[in-house]
């Protein structure tokens with residue numbers, strides 16, 4: 001085990017505690033070696049964290065927005081000051097290229113700054129009443145104690161969006177990070193005290209599904225913010241202790257449409273970035289590509305050439321593509337490619353796991369994937385893209401909308417008619433046209449259909465941690 005990993009402990013009410021013996025191995029996906037071992041916090045450890053957050057909420061909700069903003073700005077600065085080590089820990093446990101980890105950590109700091117600024121811009125309303133001498137005021141108040149459960153693909157950002165918005169809103173929070181990537185979270189939570197954030201405002205519990213279930217089912221939380229797989233999101237929804245607000249950011253299986261009018265080179269560059277960045281392990285990764293038959297050959301040839309040139313190496317060497325994070329991803333990539341080939345698809349580059357220690361899958365393009373093949377209907381969450389030619393606009397909209405995924409879709413088209421017709425018809429929460437970046441910090445980011453509900457980012461992201469109060473005041477007799 002590496003001597004440079006932080007001690008894996010829970011942070012509860014500002015104290016570091018060991019809730020149980022460490023039993024869960026955390027691996028470096030580039031080597032398969034154990035880098036640390038964490039406890040699976042039992043239910044009583046989660047109780048303690050929720051109780052600490054409840055106690056802290058009594059005063060944190062009353063701290064002025066300006067003071068909360070100041071502390072979040074300080075936290076942003078501390079994250080920037082610790083960027084090297086936070087980023088290294090992401091790469092060691094998750095595998096992504098170190099340059100991408102540095103980008104993630106920088107964006108985490110930006111999220112704290114963004115929500116610090118939004119904290120002081122939560123405005124209410126005054127509403128006219130039919131009766132004279134009566135006024136109605138709408139106030140936005142913090143929802144209370146938040147439970148947050150996060151996945152492994154963006155270990156810091158997906159915690160940060162929740163912590164930043166919750167704290168800006170005046171909520172307190174208990175975070176359970178993914179058991180695959182705990183150490184960057186431990187290091188991040190060590191920055192809370194120097195930032196001046198009071199004990200108990202943000203608490204950390206380590207573990208896997210025991211801790212996750214105990215938190216999701218806890219009667220003491222007022223909101224649950226979950227990012228993870230569609231299946232786990234559905235399981236959690238069924239097991240909630242009470243009817244409470246939730247935000248669920250679930251799986252994607254995102255389509256890219258390349259029309260006859262597209263700039264094909266731009267579409268290839270977009271597909272390369274959004275299909276293979278983070279080894280395709282992004283909820284908004286391009287997984288299935290629908291290309292008009294008139295540009296299909298050109299697109300596939302150019303994409304194949306570009307993908308075959310991607311460098312694949314351990315993340316600390318900063319390649320284009322690192323290892324995939326765990327064995328499940330290798331297996332799912334293999335299954336989806338094999339099924340696509342059985343269904344008539346053709347691998348044009350990659351197509352198999354790489355034979356080295358750790359968990360690796362070659363960046364892969366499969367052409368002529370039938371629209372009902374598993375590769376074109378189920379999220380792969382790995383470095384695999386399937387291409388399907390199409391003929392008509394109606395057909396491609398039906399392909400894109402034909403799964404339960406509704407998180408993000410991509411469209412490359414220069415014909416304005418196509419941009420608006422297809423852009424409006426897509427049943428997705430985020431549609432990026434002629435660019436591969438569907439999410440920005442100040443726009444609402446959320447899914448539809450099986451991809452979940454609720455928003456992160458933007459004002460809507462903050463609103464999810466606030467509840468409206470209608471204060472109706474009669475002031476004259």
Ligand code: ADP
Pocket residue numbers: 149150151152153176177178179207208209211212213214216227228229230231232233235236
């Ligand atoms: P991913 O594989 O994308 O991380 P998962 O849905 O498996 O997606 O995990 C997301 C988070 O949910 C992780 O922190 C995991 O430990 C947690 N988790 C897994 N199963 C459960 C469960 N039944 N209840 C609550 N949390 C869970």
